[in-house]
Amino acid sequence: MKREFSFLGFTGRGGALSKIHELVREMKVARVMTSSFYSLAPTATMKELEDLLREHRISGAPVVVNDKLVGIVSIEDLIHALERQELDAPVADFMTSEELILARAQEPVMEALRRFEQTGIGRMPVVNGQGKLVGIITRGDITMALLHALQDLYTEAEQIQDRAQFFFDALESEATSLQLRYTVEKGNFARGGDASAKIKRALLRIGASPQLSRRVAIATYEAEMNLIIHTDAGGLILADIQPAEITVVAQDSGPGIPDVELARQPGYSTATSAIREMGFGAGMGLTNIDRCTDSMSLWSVEGVGTRLQMVFKVTPAETGESERDCEAT
Amino acid sequence: MTLDEIMEATEAQMLLEPPFDINLLSACASDLMSDVLLFTKPNMLLITGLTNPQAIRTCDMAEAPAVVFVRGKYPPRETLELADEMGIAVLLSPYTMFETAGLLYKAGLKGIGKLPIIRQQR
Numbered sequence: 001m002k003r004e005f006s007f008l009g010f011t012g013r014g015g016a017l018s019k020i021h022e023l024v025r026e027m028k029v030a031r032v033m034t035s036s037f038y039s040l041a042p043t044a045t046m047k048e049l050e051d052l053l054r055e056h057r058i059s060g061a062p063v064v065v066n067d068k069l070v071g072i073v074s075i076e077d078l079i080h081a082l083e084r085q086e087l088d089a090p091v092a093d094f095m096t097s098e099e100l101i102l103a104r105a106q107e108p109v110m111e112a113l114r115r116f117e118q119t120g121i122g123r124m125p126v127v128n129g130q131g132k133l134v135g136i137i138t139r140g141d142i143t144m145a146l147l148h149a150l151q152d153l154y155t156e157a158e159q160i161q162d163r164a165q166f167f168f169d170a171l172e173s174e175a176t177s178l179q180l181r182y183t184v185e186k187g188n189f190a191r192g193g194d195a196s197a198k199i200k201r202a203l204l205r206i207g208a209s210p211q212l213s214r215r216v217a218i219a220t221y222e223a224e225m226n227l228i229i230h231t232d233a234g235g236l237i238l239a240d241i242q243p244a245e246i247t248v249v250a251q252d253s254g255p256g257i258p259d260v261e262l263a264r265q266p267g268y269s270t271a272t273s274a275i276r277e278m279g280f281g282a283g284m285g286l287t288n289i290d291r292c293t294d295s296m297s298l299w300s301v302e303g304v305g306t307r308l309q310m311v312f313k314v315t316p317a318e319t320g321e322s323e324r325d326c327e328a329t
Numbered sequence: 330m331t332l333d334e335i336m337e338a339t340e341a342q343m344l345l346e347p348p349f350d351i352n353l354l355s356a357c358a359s360d361l362m363s364d365v366l367l368f369t370k371p372n373m374l375l376i377t378g379l380t381n382p383q384a385i386r387t388c389d390m391a392e393a394p395a396v397v398f399v400r401g402k403y404p405p406r407e408t409l410e411l412a413d414e415m416g417i418a419v420l421l422s423p424y425t426m427f428e429t430a431g432l433l434y435k436a437g438l439k440g441i442g443k444l445p446i447i448r449q450q451r
Contacts, residue, residue, distance in 0.1 A: 025348050189381070189382075189383065190382060190407065192382075192383060192386065193382075193383065193386035193387075193389070193390070196386075196390060197386070197389060197390075200389075200390070210371075210392070214371075214390070214391075214392060217390045218366050218369070218390050218391065221366070221386065221387075221390045222363065222366065225383075276361070278379075278381060278383060279360060279361060279362040279377075279379040279381065279383050279384065279387075280361070280362060280363065280383070281361070282361035282362075282363040282364050283363075284361075284363035284364060284366075284367050285363050287367065288363055288366050288367050291367070
């Protein structure tokens, strides 16, 4: 098996998974259905239906008038006609024309799949917004489309990893690291967590384990909210990613923390009630950060600024069980 | 516990469906997001009265796939947009946080158990 490249020595799957999310949620019936199909007019005879089914090895056909769907006729209807020896009768006499089970071209594939499961039928005609017949969808179409899409995703992921490998292999240095930099605005709660979410996605993308990405994200999120809540003018978040170690620094230029030891006490907070109403200011931020990091250092001078450095060791995937996680123990 | 079971236990309604079937292993009820992040475990349900986007951010960081907003609070548009983007399911419970949590606990959803008592200095 081909060893998948990853900068951090792990194989990340978070990115691919969220793409499957998208795929399953967003894929429309129109993309999956077969748009070439055989149909019959209501005036066609049951004998013509028999020929059509036999010739094309299908088990049913839609019945249309001026492109509009008026019914469905299946192999079961043909058997009825054979039993009654009425092969010369028009399709209209045997077709199902009421309470047709349909798929709509613009609905998600998941909806169609649900209907297949609820009704137990094998195929559905697909109509557009005007009720015009535009295709046929089977369970097999959905399976094939999803398999193909998965294949594409997989190929794409492989290409990204190949490119990343090429990129890092081409660089010669004693220690190569990837640096990410984010500006955090004071008081911008709407964007709070943006930088942390981006760091988390980046880590997953370059192959960090979900546990590692999570503890980096949680600690960085706390630091990011501190910049938003407590600083005079916002600050910076810098992530330095190396194969064995990730360092995230959150720094600002004031006001500084008067008593760092006190600030580190669990439950100590200077947040206003307005901040608490927004869900922050529990006084647990630094405690949380401490839990999630392998080491942290907090430097602060009143009137100068604060620098919080958080270090996360990249532990091998094999020892995943002993890997620290930001969980209550 | 599935979202269907949660909806049944708390008479909640689903505002935003999850992209995947999810199975919740535990729950955490709080309006303070740092407390949530302290207790977080994967596949945890967040029960909160905080309807701003930070509740969703917290779910994303903590890998909590679903949130129940309590006491009939309806979240603002930006919260729903973020939840949709992050693929986090949103449920609305008509009960208070205490009652929502109680009903779910009674229905068999676990908490995280005991924590050490930490002396808090103010």
